Amino acid sequence: MYRTIVIGSVNHDRIWQLDDHLTPGRRLRFSDRSVHLGGGGFHTGSQLLELGASVALVTRLMQDEQGLSALKALGAAGFDTRHVAMMPGETVPLEILLEPGGERTILAPADGPRATLSVRGELAGDAAYLNALQLEEALVSRLGDIPLVVSQLPLRPATPRPADYVVTSRTDAADDLESVWKRAQALAGPRLKGLVLTDGPRPMILFDGSRTIHVDPAPMVQVANTIGAGDRFSGAFLFALLGGRDPVSALAEASRVTADWLRQHRSS
Numbered sequence: 001m002y003r004t005i006v007i008g009s010v011n012h013d014r015i016w017q018l019d020d021h022l023t024p025g026r027r028l029r030f031s032d033r034s035v036h037l038g039g040g041g042f043h044t045g046s047q048l049l050e051l052g053a054s055v056a057l058v059t060r061l062m063q064d065e066q067g068l069s070a071l072k073a074l075g076a077a078g079f080d081t082r083h084v085a086m087m088p089g090e091t092v093p094l095e096i097l098l099e100p101g102g103e104r105t106i107l108a109p110a111d112g113p114r115a116t117l118s119v120r121g122e123l124a125g126d127a128a129y130l131n132a133l134q135l136e137e138a139l140v141s142r143l144g145d146i147p148l149v150v151s152q153l154p155l156r157p158a159t160p161r162p163a164d165y166v167v168t169s170r171t172d173a174a175d176d177l178e179s180v181w182k183r184a185q186a187l188a189g190p191r192l193k194g195l196v197l198t199d200g201p202r203p204m205i206l207f208d209g210s211r212t213i214h215v216d217p218a219p220m221v222q223v224a225n226t227i228g229a230g231d232r233f234s235g236a237f238l239f240a241l242l243g244g245r246d247p248v249s250a251l252a253e254a255s256r257v258t259a260d261w262l263r264q265h266r267s268s
Contacts, residue, residue, distance in 0.1 A: 002242045004048050007058040008041025008131035012066055014093035021099050040131030043228035047235030049078045056080040060115050066091035083119050102224050129238050135159040150238050153184055163188035167234050170199040181209055194247055204251050215251045218259035233258045
């Protein structure tokens, strides 16, 4: 069994299912409102667990009723929670507005905490995935000893970390490819082997600084809720690389796994 480390958020997503599309000046109506565990760390780790890897989660939760309940649920799901830091404070849900066609709008407080993630004790694994902004220096140092590291490309200033592959979407990286590559290099340093850009139903891009490879995704699956799909794609990509696949094959496999999950998600 592969041992993986996932460094990222676990949120309480409060999802508002809207009856119509967002339109300025109109009254919004919703048909459902529900709270679920979410966040990049949670969704990526969940995919890795389902594929058969063990997952040590590095994240923070609040030490209130919601946070303690989440910690218990994570343990029950199979996560190794020894590196989950319990912090004083109150859990604040992440508000997500979900339109009928699946388009989502995330509402996050402008002054929300930008916590620095850290670990105490040993942190060893076959691979690590990061979807986090601020990392303690000791955590960054430990990542240098992990054979395979994949990182999401942060949208805001973030702590540099050694990474072999950096993943983002065309929507989040609107700059030209060379500019995005430079951002990835600044984040990942000399270990960087490739930049991955997803683009919905359009071909994925694998770029190594000089060569661009286009990889066809799996056929598109129409669902009303795609929350977590991008994070699950990253988890499946990491797992495929661990299994010895080359990056192009790993991207195709990750796309297939994500499409299968969306298909099951639609019928659940």
